[in-house]
Amino acid sequence: MPRDTLPLYLQVKQFLCEKIDSGAWPEGHHIPTEHELVSMFKVSRMTVNRALRELTAAGRLRRVPGAGTFVTDAKPSSGLLEIRNIADEIKDRGHVHSSEVRLLKAETANRAITDALGLDQDAVVFRSMILHFEEGWPIQLEDRYVNPDFAPDYLAQDFTSTTPNAYLMSLGPLDRAEHRVEAIRPTAAVQRQLRISADEPCLLLHRRTWSGRHIVTRAWLTHPGSRYRLGAQFSGRH
Amino acid sequence: MPRDTLPLYLQVKQFLCEKIDSGAWPEGHHIPTEHELVSMFKVSRMTVNRALRELTAAGRLRRVPGAGTFVTDAKPSSGLLEIRNIADEIKDRGHVHSSEVRLLKAETANRAITDALGLDQDAVVFRSMILHFEEGWPIQLEDRYVNPDFAPDYLAQDFTSTTPNAYLMSLGPLDRAEHRVEAIRPTAAVQRQLRISADEPCLLLHRRTWSGRHIVTRAWLTHPGSRYRLGAQFSGRH
DNA sequence: TCGCCCGATTTGTATAGACAAATATATTAT
DNA sequence: ATAATATATTTGTCTATACAAATCGGGCGA
Known part of the structure; x- marks a missing residue:
């Protein structure tokens, strides 16, 4: 049922989300009451109530009869289920994402890699190493091998403006x-890149992605333990 | 706003979920129209609409204006960090699982815990600490708080024969x-329990579980980094 | 027979009003 | 001053109604 204008309850949701995302309403902030929002938007209370109820279900608001x-204290953590790229995740937190390409070349991979990608031994594969920053702090070191059959132009991409994940998803369905x-x-190299000490534990997320029956890419995503958490939510019936 | 009787929209949701879960309405089944549900439950269409809207948001129904x-074709994939108990996981690997109960008592929790469980401040909650072994090696330290309202007999259980997770799931739907x-x-305590050195990183899995609108249990599961990996598969569209 | 239009059905959004329940605030009594 | 009580505020649920948009089915005409 597409329409020319956005439904009213979505307009209210949008307004509230902008306030939260922009930081205008910090964590714990007491947002306008339903009655006030009714006056502001000139809509019925049911419409405002729906907007608030849905944002509550989404975990962005907390309501006390x-x-x-109130604005939820705990920001929603990143989704482990969804294959998201780190840039979106950081932007959703309202932070600035930047990245540096540390390596981008073709190389003859070892047996373990070619096996994983379903290629012949001694086949040439693409490899990228990209360091991602959140507000200027290193937050993820992405070490990735890519199947050239799936992404022949991989080496020609500018991975400071788009992430490998986003680029690969644009080429075809990753199912x-x-x-x-x-x-x-x-490791020593990781310590240097992420600017952490040797005794700081790291969270390593190992990811393999298929398109059809072939592995498209294999990635090692290393996060500093002190600056990153991986989150996931499951909801069932009610 | 607890009440003596379940809200009407939840009654409708419950009815629909039972039909789906029991298999009475298979995948793709055309469920009764809003008008029919209105007649069946003698409620207003807005109430029925809310029930259907929420089940659609939860991915159990698909609506076509x-x-x-219709009943959703794809069953919810609990693929990722599935709520498995560690005992089953170890047995699936063909290994021997054993466990020791290190603590099992009622205590007056701090504000953070009672808030999380939706209880009054200074309320008494149940706490258990259980150490799980795989082939005799410590593999998980489970530190858990439980809402007494949900599991009043928690302290009387024998958690060497069944895990807290399995017991709680037997009491009611964890949704x-x-x-x-x-x-x-x-921490020092964790080092001692898991028999690891101070420089060994640990994987901490923090889990909160709801039943209806109340949190049932909150658990911290600590694994030694050298002996444990968390695996997950996810298929679907992007 | 095939295609088109019109009406019936079904879902999506929106309103105004109502009462209940939980909390906060002000008032009163001790 | 403190405690108990009354009042106002705020959220939660529910109803009856209304119109819009998408789909489906049948009848009609070419």
Whole structure:
């Protein structure tokens, strides 16, 4: 049922989200009451109520009967289920994302890599290493091998403006992914890149992505333990 | 706003969920129209609409304007950090699982805990600490707070024969869970329990579980980084 | 027979009003 | 001053109604 104008309850949601995202309403802030929003938007209370109810279900607001509606203290953590690129994740937190390409070349991979990508031994594969920053702080070191059959122009991309994940998804449907999460000690190279000490634990997210029956890419995403959390929500019936 | 009787829209949701879960309405089934549900439950259309809208948001129904409402084809993929108990996981690997109960008592929790469980301040909550072994090696330290309203007999259970997770699931439907994964340095207590050194990173899985609108349990699951990996598969569109 | 139009059905959004329940605030009594 | 009480505020649920938009089905005409 597309329409020329956005439904009223979505307009209210949009307004509220902007206030929260911009930081105008910090965590714990007491937002306008339903009655006030009714006056502001000239809509019925049911419409305002729906907007507030949905944002509450989404975890952005917390409502206390008799008291008021407040901005949720805990920001929603990143989705582990969804294959998101780190840039979107950071932007959703209202932070600035930037990245540096540390390596982008073709190389003859070892047996483990070619096997994983379903290629012949000694086949040439693409490799990229990209360091992602959140508000200027290193937040993820992305070490990635890519199947050239799937992305022949991979090396020609500018990965400071788009992420490998976003680029690969634009080429075709990525229909399956496998993740593994580990807590590890950083190697010397990782320590240097992420600017952390040797005793800081790291969260390593290992990801393999399929398109059809072939593996498209295999990535190791290393995060500093002190600056990153991986989150996921599941909802069932009610 | 607890009440003696379940809100009408939840009654409708419950009815629909039972039909779907029992298999009475298979995938793709055309469920009764809003008008029919209005007649069945003697409620207003807005109430029925809310129930259907929320189940659609939860991914259990698919609505087509002008056509009808259908049971979703794809079952919810609990693929990722599935709520498995560690015992099953270890057994699936063909290994021997054992466990030791290190603590099992009622205590007056701090504000953060009672808030999380939706209880009054200074309310008494149940707490358990259980150490799980795989082939005799410590593999998980489970520190858990439980809402006594949901599991009044929690303290009387024998958690060497059944896990807290399995017990809680037997009491009622756990319909929502939130996970967070971190890489952390072990505390002194954790080092001792898991028999690891101070420089060994640990994987901390933080889990909150809901039943209806109340949090049932909050658990911290700490694994030694060298002996544990968290795996997950996810298929679907992007 | 095939295609088109019109009406019936179904979902999507929106309103105004109502009462209940939980909380906060002000008032009163001790 | 403190405690108990009354009042106002705020959220939660529910109803009856209305119109819009999308789809489906049948009848009509070429």
